[in-house]
Amino acid sequence: MRFNITNADRAVNPTEMTRAMLEAPRTTVDANDHTSLLDLTLGPSWDRCEIAPRDTNKLQRLALNETRNGKMFKRLLKNAKSYMAKDDPKWFSRRTYYAAARGETDIVKYMIEEERVEVNDDxxxxxxxxxxxxxxxxxxxxxxxxxxxxxxxxxxxxxxxxxxxxxxxxxxxxxxxxxxxxxxxxxxxxxxxxxxxxxxxxxxxxxxxxxxxxxxxxxxxxxxxxxxxxxxxxxxxxxxxxxxxxxxxxxxxxxxxxxxxxxx
Missing domain, CATH: 1.25.40.20 (Ankyrin repeat-containing domain)
Incomplete structure (x- = not known):
């Protein structure tokens, strides 16, 4: 299953797209970074949509956990860092572990250098x-x-x-x-x-x-x-x-x- 984001989707129904992403099987996210949809959630037009903040946060957190794209990860974390640090401060160390296990070198390096994850904490x-x-x-x-x-x-x-x-x-x-x-x-x-x-x-x-x-x-x-x-x-x-x-x-x-x- 893949999401194809069209101009009509952007203009008409971002709420349903968010729901679809949140309810999609986990393998969907594993196979696809969904850059188009994530770009939409990070863009200024999103603020005009009737989307509950918790749904936006959940979508971004799901993407942060699954994306292997270093650039997308950095964009998402910059936007989500404030509530991630508050809601789940141990997430940063846990995500670094998963990145190390999956060979996501750019993400590991970013978490160590920019987010100050301690490499010997575990x-x-x-x-x-x-x-x-x-x-x-x-x-x-x-x-x-x-x-x-x-x-x-x-x-x-x-x-x-x-x-x-x-x-x-x-x-x-x-x-x-x-x-x-x-x-x-x-x-x-x-x-x-x-x-x-x-x-x-x-x-x-x-x-x-x-x-x-x-x-x-x-x-x-x-x-x-x-x-x-x-x-x-x-x-x-x-x-x-x-x-x-x-x-x-x-x-x-x-x-x-x-x-x-x-x-x-």
Whole structure:
């Protein structure tokens, strides 16, 4: 479904157009920024129409949440900022999260630079891949992919290099982003993140590589200088054996022998 805005529509029935937009299926907005209709709501002629302010606000908020067009987003937010900040002050951080997840780099950058969204506000949401380190226990199944994450981690999960760089330049802490970079098989992001990542996150990247039976990612981490902790290796060998990941069993056994030889 698409809205075709004609001159007759503009002159005669903006009220019905607003209702149609507000009642349209969500996928309608996902597929189309509806620039013509939004231009109408932002124009001076709109003030002469019998449209309840709450409907105009609702329409603009819907568009702000769904548009991927950076220029349209800025126009809408300039007009809506006063009531958005009052009605839902946490919206700015939440919208930045969605922009990071969807690779909307321009919107992420705008929210950080112009709206002063703090890139590390959501660090408490970043969930490690380890349920426990003593003994070693991992997240499994859908929890591995869909666990709560920071702006940086969701950008890495989507493999969006530009958004990741914007967030890092703004001071985002790496936390567990490297695990998500390994999950989406982005060699570039793993290289970018590994020196900024703590040991648990690097161990998590190894876990992700084994879980995906990704020997290339495992070897890349080793080439970068990362090492598998002994307790993690033991748990990963057991996991690989249980799941029939023979290539990973061989790789982990080889890694254990190489590490032992270096120690001796």
């Amino acid at each position: 660090r408490s949401a970043d969930t490690p891949i380890f349920l426990s380190r003593d003994p070693v226990e991992f997240l499994k199944g859908f929890k591995l992919q869909d666990r709560p994450a920071t702006f940086l981690s969701v950008a890495a999960r989507g493999g969006d290099e530009d958004t990741v760089k914007v967030l890092l330049d703004a001071g985002a802490e790496a936390d567990h982003a490297i695990e998500f970079a390994a999950m989406c098989d982005s060699r570039t992001l793993v290289r970018l993140l590994w020196e900024r990542s703590g040991n648990d996150a690097v161990q998590g990247a190894f876990v992700t590589a084994v879980d995906r039976e990704d020997t290339g990612m495992f070897n890349l981490l080793r080439e970068l200088g990362a090492k598998v902790d002994d307790d993690v290796r033991v748990a990963l060998i057991e996991k690989a054996q249980e799941e029939g990941l023979e290539s990973m069993v061989r790789l982990l056994d080889h890694d254990a022998r190489v590490s032992a030889a270096k120690i001796s």
